[in-house]
Amino acid sequence: MNGKIWAENNQGRGTTFHFTAVMKRSTRKHVPSQTTEEIADKRILIVDKSSSSSQILVNILAKSGALPVTENDPASILEKLKKAEEEQKPFDLCILDIGVSHTHDFDLVKLIRQADLATSKIPLLLYAATGERPGVNWREQGIDGFLAKPARRQVILRTLAKLLDGKKPDDQDKKSIVTQYTIREELKQTIRLLLAEDNKVNQKLANAILTKAGYTLDIVNNGREAINLFTASPEKYHAILMDIQMPEMDGLTATRKIRQAGYCDIPIIAMTANAMKGDRELCLEAGMSDYISKPIKREIVYSVLEKRLLQNDEILTGE
Numbered sequence: 001m002n003g004k005i006w007a008e009n010n011q012g013r014g015t016t017f018h019f020t021a022v023m024k025r026s027t028r029k030h031v032p033s034q035t036t037e038e039i040a041d042k043r044i045l046i047v048d049k050s051s052s053s054s055q056i057l058v059n060i061l062a063k064s065g066a067l068p069v070t071e072n073d074p075a076s077i078l079e080k081l082k083k084a085e086e087e088q089k090p091f092d093l094c095i096l097d098i099g100v101s102h103t104h105d106f107d108l109v110k111l112i113r114q115a116d117l118a119t120s121k122i123p124l125l126l127y128a129a130t131g132e133r134p135g136v137n138w139r140e141q142g143i144d145g146f147l148a149k150p151a152r153r154q155v156i157l158r159t160l161a162k163l164l165d166g167k168k169p170d171d172q173d174k175k176s177i178v179t180q181y182t183i184r185e186e187l188k189q190t191i192r193l194l195l196a197e198d199n200k201v202n203q204k205l206a207n208a209i210l211t212k213a214g215y216t217l218d219i220v221n222n223g224r225e226a227i228n229l230f231t232a233s234p235e236k237y238h239a240i241l242m243d244i245q246m247p248e249m250d251g252l253t254a255t256r257k258i259r260q261a262g263y264c265d266i267p268i269i270a271m272t273a274n275a276m277k278g279d280r281e282l283c284l285e286a287g288m289s290d291y292i293s294k295p296i297k298r299e300i301v302y303s304v305l306e307k308r309l310l311q312n313d314e315i316l317t318g319e
């Protein structure tokens with residue numbers, strides 16, 4: 001790495017090791033996220049009996065520029081909202097972090113909605129450890145959003161952004177509540193894939209499956225085209241689906257070249273017709289991240305992409 005390594009020994013105080021190294025600039029691009037913009041400087045009240053669990057939320061929110069305040073005593077919530085109003089610093093959103101599965105118990109929600117306060121219509125996010133799905137009448141009960149605990153950072157931020165943005169006309173009321181499913185669908189629509197595949201029938205099949213799921217797709221015919229299109233604007237793509245056998249340049253070679261050029265983070269998913277033993281190893285060895293065998297099946301493609309893209313906060317937040 002063209003670097004140096006040396007050590008300094010301080011008698012009786014241990015040794016300090018130093019090194020220098022020349023490294024490639026990270027190819028990881030920061031994708032500007034709208035969510036942070038909508039959350040910045042927003043006053044968010046977190047109601048949670050357990051301060052350790054609310055601390056996680058506080059950290060996530062504070063890091064995104066929001067102004068979180070916690071309240072451990074649910075009985076004090078009206079007082080808290082009122083005081084903030086009096087100080088001309090009303091809350092913009094309230095998270096009811098209600099712990100384990102009391103989602104059917106909406107007393108606190110009722111209390112806020114029926115209160116004689118300017119902020120009684122504040123967006124309410126229910127955050128609870130439960131396998132329950134939101135009921136059809138939750139919206140009527142006064143709940144705007146629901147997340148099952150623990151939710152991933154990106155999902156929490158997206159949900160908050162959406163709820164904070166929900167004051168816009170025609171977006172309010174009648175709509176169903178915001179959940180992790182809503183957010184997941186939205187995330188999919190921000191994802192752009194690059195497909196390298198020489199077979200037209202397979203191109204069509206992949207295109208149908210992927211666009212149906214909400215992904216956007218660019219298609220090229222071989223490895224060389226894939227490299228050209230990807231390296232021209234790497235920040236545009238979230239993952240590459242790569243056929244192995246292609247004319248001009250095969251998928252393994254293209255993958256190696258992309259990795260060698262320093263693009264280490266972009267998930268490259270192999271698609272191969274050879275269901276031969278050892279194929280998987282060959283793909284991984286070339287730097288591919290995952291492996292799908294052909295003919296590609298809807299459910300497998302979806303689950304591999306979700307695993308690589310939607311369960312990985314880093315890719316979508318660019319951090």
Ligand code: MN
Nearest residue numbers: 198243245246
């Ligand atoms: Mn092929």
